[in-house]
Amino acid sequence: MILVTKESNRLMTEKILEVDNLTTSFDTEEGTVRAVNNISFSIEEGETMGIVGESGSGKSVTALSVMRLIESNGSIENGTIHYRGSNLLEKTESEIQSIRGSEISMVFQDTLDSLNPVYTIGTQINRVIRKHRDMDNKEAREETIRLLEQVGIPNAEERIDDYPHQFSGGMRQRALIAMAISCNPSVLIADEPTTALDVTIEAQIFEVLDKIQHETGMSIIVITHDLGVVAGVCDFVNVMYGGEIVEKSKTDDIFGDPQHPYTRGLLRSIPRIGKEEDRLRGIEGNVPNPAALPSGCTFHPRCPHATDECRQHDPSLQEVKRNHRAACIHIDGYKSLHKEDKEIIINDRKKGESDD
Numbered sequence: 001m002i003l004v005t006k007e008s009n010r011l012m013t014e015k016i017l018e019v020d021n022l023t024t025s026f027d028t029e030e031g032t033v034r035a036v037n038n039i040s041f042s043i044e045e046g047e048t049m050g051i052v053g054e055s056g057s058g059k060s061v062t063a064l065s066v067m068r069l070i071e072s073n074g075s076i077e078n079g080t081i082h083y084r085g086s087n088l089l090e091k092t093e094s095e096i097q098s099i100r101g102s103e104i105s106m107v108f109q110d111t112l113d114s115l116n117p118v119y120t121i122g123t124q125i126n127r128v129i130r131k132h133r134d135m136d137n138k139e140a141r142e143e144t145i146r147l148l149e150q151v152g153i154p155n156a157e158e159r160i161d162d163y164p165h166q167f168s169g170g171m172r173q174r175a176l177i178a179m180a181i182s183c184n185p186s187v188l189i190a191d192e193p194t195t196a197l198d199v200t201i202e203a204q205i206f207e208v209l210d211k212i213q214h215e216t217g218m219s220i221i222v223i224t225h226d227l228g229v230v231a232g233v234c235d236f237v238n239v240m241y242g243g244e245i246v247e248k249s250k251t252d253d254i255f256g257d258p259q260h261p262y263t264r265g266l267l268r269s270i271p272r273i274g275k276e277e278d279r280l281r282g283i284e285g286n287v288p289n290p291a292a293l294p295s296g297c298t299f300h301p302r303c304p305h306a307t308d309e310c311r312q313h314d315p316s317l318q319e320v321k322r323n324h325r326a327a328c329i330h331i332d333g334y335k336s337l338h339k340e341d342k343e344i345i346i347n348d349r350k351k352g353e354s355d356d
């Protein structure tokens, strides 16, 4: 039955999650902080979507809004979040609790140390399973072993009784993924799942996610500050800056034909292994204070192409070509500059490759 539904969804390419005009803000001592400002995106079954941006751009708040886990000083001011056609913002707390974990699940940022040190890995996953699924202890234990195997933990039958400190960082992250997928969610949100891990382990974690996606057809939202991660993993990408989505397209187009000056800056700052000097080549300036966002285009104080118009008008996302949108008023007029930027990127890459 489920398979039939899933299959027909795929044929109809139904959007499994659809976020429209989401605005989330917080009350702070500095005043109202609009952490997420009027953003929209959607994801289909089996797709992997990236949300990329520097620290403070609103990525986690976006995810927490979808999970309805915004802290008490914050609120979703505007927008809708449709999951399988019904608006999550209209659900009661108990309805949302049953969706959370079993339909939409999240691996939280900075959770590597959040497994409870006094309980075994098995006990902690077992608990989540029994909360959502009708299984007795023995069945849940078998299911936990299966999940640990699924995320690539060797000797799962023995490791299930280990305590978190007996697991390496990469193994703990696998266990957290096992926990997040333990109730077969349709959507998994992974918030910076590999930030604390080295690149080899990072690649392994994404291989695990890819494998699970093939096995289950789940949709994945990957949150990262690293466009390098996006390249290998995501079908399409939303670039966030100052709480807004400034560019969105298929991953290939983000790399092959980036439009927004911010995206191009991010691309130029992807570090190459062993290239220390690259770290210095990020985007000049700092992310804006969300309690005091600049006038006009939020990016204008850091933008090499900013004009008076940019200081006055906040650009909305415009279609650059099919399925590729960017929020920059100079997208037409600045075609030539874009070309120069592209040449810099391409030459840099070639240089990097020949240096390696």
Ligand SMILES: Nc1ncnc2c1ncn2[C@@H]1O[C@H](COP(=O)(O)OP(=O)(O)OP(=O)(O)O)[C@@H](O)[C@H]1O
Residues within 6 Å of the ligand: 026, 027, 028, 033, 034, 035, 053, 054, 055, 056, 057, 058, 059, 060, 061, 062, 071, 073, 074, 109, 225, 290
């Ligand atoms: N509970 C809160 N109260 C006040 N401000 C908040 C709260 N939660 C988030 N913010 C602010 O919202 C903005 C966006 O935060 P968010 O955590 O979404 O950024 P992020 O893109 O996930 O960054 P990072 O890469 O550092 O995780 C930040 O300026 C942050 O300080």
Ligand code: NI
Residues within 6 Å of the ligand: 059, 060, 061, 109, 191
């Ligand atoms: Ni975050």
